[in-house]
Amino acid sequence: MRSACLLLLLGLSWVGCGPGAPKPTLWFEARPVGGGDFQNISGTEQKDYVSDSFGAGVALRDFDGDGNLDLFAVGGGNAAGEARADALFLGDGRGAFRRASADSSLAATPGGRAYGVNACDFDGDGDVDLYITRAGPNRLLLNRGDGTFEDHTEASGLGDEGWSTGAAWLDFNKDGILDLFVVNHIDFDQAAIKERGKSLYLGQHVYYGPTGLPAQMDHLYLGREDGSFELVQPGEELGRDPNYGFGVVVFDEDGDGDLDLYVANDTTPNQLWRNEDGQTLVDQAGRLGCALSMEGGPQAGMGIALGDADGDLQPELFITNFSNDYFTFYRRGKDGFWRDRTTRTRLHAPTWNSLGWACGFADLDSDGDQDLWAFNGHVYPQMDAVPGGPSYAQRAQIFENDGQGHFSEPEEQGGPGFRVPRSGRGGAVGDLDNDGDLDLVMGVLDGAPVVLENLGRGGNSLMVELVGQGGNREAIGAIVEGLLGEQIQKRWVGSQTGFLSSSDNRLHFGLGEAQQLDGLRIVWPDGSRMEVEVLPAGRAYRIDQASGEVQSGAQGQ
């Protein structure tokens, strides 16, 4: 009898997931990009050094201006620290990519391996440029307008010599020219680390660090009118007590009209850098309650996501951390203090065993609320030898929002794309196939990037692209509220997402069954306001700050 029941259950399960059957709302299928001719490589397979354990940043933007999302992936480097070539894959708008023809600016560049990328039209000329963070001088690549690039590092002064990880563009001093905040990690000296030997973790000999190694200070570069940048010291606090920095997001945290920064730091307290009148940065994370775990300890901050999951218009931060710890969910209260809401949002248990990197808020099922995603993978390959221990490759995770700001993993875990364990690191989100839902791209350590195509039964949606004025053409720092009946969906426009990566800068609004967004309220980076009336679903909109014009086209145009 029991066998019969089991067969029946299996049968039902087959019927439920078989070809042609309606998919669950959150269902992703995976395929690698590059046809085997590109892989990110990060040092040795056994990860001898801390420098081998992460990287694989990716960027999803339309680099060649054909209206379709393209994919840039950093190549990393070998065990000797020699760089590998980065790669650009051009999208066809249906979810497929082909590698762009050889571009010398993307070839292996001596001086250090690449870890992350920030894709942004930093000079406001209408095409998307690249800032590549490396262990060694970073690189600024200017887009010629057709998806080929020229190296502008030397002229710009942005060749930060540190071991850089995250980077974020922002108009720090509100002069209409974008500035750059560069997050740095460890003052890495391979010879000195060799002398330290190995660390012991769960009985395994693993690489040494970052604890015990000197950290590097983060840097702020102010943009000048001539296209060059100046390294500045915004007050006394930045760099006084350097941390092992990773992810960074920019937003107007205190509502005073200028952009602040939140930086996730590995094994050291996270920082909330408040911008004081465009001149000084003051870290308020400790005072306001978003520096440490709920027990008061520093966590291994990796990636950061910024969003509003419960629809109360207050910002929330989601930060990925080490395994045997939780990914932290902070919510800003109306009193200005941040509270650790991980348990209330039900994210403590499902994140406890994961070691997370890229992450993001995104309405993956287009039902009108922000879900969360995270890409995972342990830093130590040696973990596979620990009985009952965490695995080196780990499955990615979706946390579905119930509409009230509580999260749970979907029953099918997001489909086969999310069930395969990988060494996920970088990650970006965007509508690759122009079907109105959000797809994901995972930057895989020691592997090819993987597309996670969204095949779920999602709701209606629309996309909004903001075109800002002057140098800040991407309207970084703008705040957008989408009105849907009683509900308001809030979005913050930034330039880097998750972990060392950049996503499509168009804003996605899930509408569920609704056929239209009832309106949009925009606060542009200069504080000016604009309201847009009804926007029908299934379309992509481009809203221009200067002209006030709202253009619309089919999604993907």
Added chain:
Amino acid sequence: MRLFLPLTVSLLLAVACNDGSEPVQPPTSKDRARDLIIEAQAVAGTGNTPKAAELLARALEFDPDHVGAWHRLGEMRLLSGLAGVSDALDRAEAMGLDSARFHQTRGEAYEAEERDAAAKAAFLLALEREPLRKEAWFRLAQVERRLGNEFAAEEALAEFERVVGAEKVLLTALQATQAQPGDGMLAAAAAAAHLELGFVEDAQDWVDRAFGLKHDNPEAHMVAGRIARLQGDSDTAVIHFELVTSLAEYDPRPWMERSEMALASGDHNAARNHAHRATVVAPADPRVFLAQARLFIALGELDAALETVELALLRDAERRETVHLRAHVRDLIEQASQATEKDD
């Protein structure tokens, strides 16, 4: 169901092996509850707190008087974001649970409900029962800040950092004594580290060991004096502090200790004199001025306190504790001035 299968199998095996001399007892409700609680503990260790909560709820069906399980159920529900936290904690409290950990959980539950005043009261209860509970100091600091009590928040945070720092010092000291067991100064450092964390008996053992290795050991006398002071033996304390001074004349700590002792005994002149001696022997040390400022506050001499805090700041302008003490003294002066105006 999965849990009861092994129980049933065990029972059958026990029956099969029984030679008839000892009648087999079927598992009691308490046995079943115990097994479920043990399983819940293991599951919680893997991070699956919702499952642990489920197991504990089942355990409590078998043994509804298990006070620890009610508390643990509250904890697991809290970590999982589940309803029924207060119900579980109320049950535990009704059964008389009054531990530091219980009040910590209660405080965290109140915090989750954004009831900061109630959370503060709970954390204070936790700290009454366990003064070195660093998690309680950390959460108390956060709550105090949200309540607008900046100075209290800083005091709580300083205490949290002191405990965290002391734990690190203790670990380092123990590692050092393991590497060099014959070093009397290291043994004294281990004694000091134990005392800092409130392990008085261990501290005394390490002091004895330190004296055994090196008799004229100022650090060991310092710890011995503090232990004697804690035990109310002022005479012995003073003897040890005087010995510290004779062995290390530029160490201000014995003078600071003696100042506090004199204040506590009501001898204000002696308190002032000892505090002053501390500033004389270590004029570059901001801690001595901070201690002197606290003495002046206790004596109600607020202007002198403010001047002394400024002297501490001259020596270390970044020291957070001093910056906040200055703000506190200024508040006290302001309050005193307003009170005088009212009286007039």
